[in-house]
Amino acid sequence: MLGLPGAAAYRPGAWRLPKAWRIRAMLSPALKTGLWLTLVVLAWIPAGGIAAERFPSDDQFSANVRVAFQDAISLPAKSTVQVYCDGYRSALGAVVKPDGYIATKASELKGKIEVQLHDVSRKYAATVVATDKPTDLAILKIDAKSLPVIPWSDNTAPAVGTWLATPGLINTPIAIGVLSVAARKITAPSGALGIQLDSADDVARIAMVIEDTPAEKAGLKDGDVIRKINGKEIKGRQHAQETIRSYQPGDKVELVVERGGGEQTFQAILGNLNILLAGERAEFQNSLGGPLSERRSGFPLAIQHDSVLRPTECGGPIVDLDGKAVGLNIARAGRVESYALPASVVRETVERLLQAPLAGSTADDMLVGKTNKTEGEKKVQ
Amino acid sequence: MKQKWTDSMVCNLVRHAIFAAVLWGSVGVGYRLAADDAATTPKQTIAESLQRVFAGAAPTGLADLKGMQSQIQGLSEQLTKCTVGVEVRNAQGSGVIISKDGYVLTAAHVAGEPNRDVTFFFSDGRKIAGKTLGLCRSIDAGLMKITEPGEYACAEMGLAPVKEGQWCLAMGHPGGYQSERGAVLRLGRVVWLNDRDKTITTNCTLVGGDSGGPLFDLEGHVIGINSRIGERLTANMHVQVSAYKENWDRLEKGEAWGHQLGRKPYLGVGGTQDTPDAKITRVTPGSPAEKAGLLVGDVVLKLGSREITDFNSLIDAVDAQEPSRRRGGRQITLQVRRGDETKELKVPLAFKEE
DSSP, X not given: OEEOTTTSSSOTTSOOHHHHHSOOOEEOSGGGGTOTTOEEOOXXXXXXXXXXXXXXXXXXXXXXXXXXXXXXXXXXXXXXXXXXXXXXXXXXXXXEETTTEEEEEGXXXXXXXXXXXXXXXXXXXXXEEEEETTTTEEXXXXXXXXXXXXXXXXXXXXXXXXXXXEOOSSSSOSEEEEEEEEEEEEOOOOEEOOEEEOSOSSSOBEEEEOTTSHHHHHTOOTXXXXXXXXXXXXXXXXXXXXXXXXXXXXXXXXXXXXXTTEEEEEEEEOEEHHHXXXXXXXXXXXXXXXXXXXXXXXXXXXXXXXXXXXXXXXXXXXXXXXXXXXXXXXXXXXXXXXXXXXXHXXXXXXXXXXXXXXXXXXXXXXXXXXXXXXXXXXXXX | OOOOOOHHHHHHHHHHHHHSOOOOOOOOOOOOOOHHHHOOSOOOOOOHHHHHHHTTOOOOSHHHHHXXXXXXXXXXXXXXXXXXXXXXXXXXXXXXXXXXXXXXXXXXXHHOXXXXXXXEEOTTSOEXXXXXXXXXXXXXXXXXXXXXXXXXXXOOBOOSOOOTTOEEEEOOOTTSXXXXXXXXOEXXXXXXXXXXXXXXXXXXXXXTTOTTOEEEETTSOEEEEEEEEOSSTTOEEEEEHHHHHHTHHHHHXXXXXXXXXXXXXXXXXXXXXXXXXXXXXXXXXTSHHHHHTOOTTOXXXXXXXXXXXXXXXXXXXXXXXXOOSSTTOOEEEEEEEETTEEEEEEEEOEEOOO
């Protein structure tokens, strides 16, 4: 007697793999090219069962390599600080002026803020002097003098493949990696309703309401024609798209639609276009291996590297093998990516932010490292 | 988050994944690409101490790290040029060009089927057409070809055996090809080798869209193709490049064979090998065969359009099916002889699930 393939060879219970293995296609970010239904695939296999024996944590795996970076980070580590919020480690930071000014990641800050310096056990109470929405930078001030300022790199375009180390308060880096992608703009996700519009240009007619989206929850139906969004007359297909995308995820919009000769009004809370396109599968895959920063997009310029950071390990400097900071870690953005604001962006932003509270002061203007005095150019962007 | 896996389930799955006898034998026909056809990776002399590091030794200090860095920086441009974004129907993934005339290695699950139209996205913004060739689904190896004649930047496939601890670079288009970003470089080491399922596991992190992209050694040879991930950051699996070489002829000819793990089609009947027909001696309760009304004693004459001559040919015919991705699989027509009657039964061919 011989079983057909699969009939006898496998024990029952061993076959739940199909669901996991089934390729979870995720809708791609290729909306630009109009490919609404483009899929991106990567099989996901639940490898947890062998994890214990065969997959060390990334931390364990790279431990002996991180030791080799000790000399590179010895100096910048002295300018690295630990930021506490309500007693919890919430971010790292970099000393940007000797008299107690520290740059860090703004969106991780809340509650009572304290700062711990390298090789000093005490914590300093800190105040937020300024924040900058586009870069997500914050400047903290502590009551301290003669702090070692982070040495910035003058290399404005480090090459892909450059080793990068993230110092913490200890003498080996907390993370290492290489530069994956040169500096680029990281666009913010835009709002999305979850509809596909008819191909007709002169009217915003809904061809399809996608299941389980804000549009469906709001009660929109196939065939509805969008007339107004938040009171604004909608002139056609493209206008409707642009208007929706000008909002952010979480924004509330009021839609006036034409249905069966009459007009009806609906309320919708917009979703995230990236997630809608890429699917929750993409979100899921990206979160495999660790949590991501809440704020992880919408940066004017960022380099991408493959160091594995926790969200609470952002905000501090990231340095090259010469111990110079090429940037400031600003987000853990996905399974394969962390972002850092380039040194030039951090320096300019810090300078701009400090000019406001320190208006008129020139003596304090010696901002970090080798700043070429070009105050005039940098006042307003 | 919609994860519903429990640890014990996962254990079972993985145990299964490892021990399932998926024996798609290498046909031993060897891979033939004239050396002068393939080699465009720049040759560099690498100091012996550095070679030791590339092969898996931990770098001991800044000198080693700088040596590695200059090697990687020097390679990155070339590696970017031969890494392509791949679009096949609705799927987006990655691939790597391994010959001047445009053979592209990718993952089977990116290609899907042989002879499909492909658009390749190059680092310089070009879009070039091609076709999918063969694929072995069980090891997730796929081959494609750029059909527009030309001379393409390419990487060589590695010859040396891959070693645990060895340093490596992964490239690909995570999240799909993005013109303003291009291919994304990651550095890591080989965590372990699994020769049974032909994979290399590394801590070069991968995510959706990377599938089909290359894993290089630090001299720029392709040693693997990105395939799948587990939860841990050290669980990134790549198909060993040797699997492509061993199956080169079948891949080049456009054959599709094997089944993706857990996607083996299943009918649920037993029979005997020594009879001259495919007579059913057992119908598994709850199986697609039972649902379709197949009875013990039926003789299968046809499955779809395939003539069935004996039980072995029935096995082959079922095995050749690729159940659809829809839940429950696809319906297939089974022609059987029952007594004096010839009947047609619709079978919901499925993956074997519990």
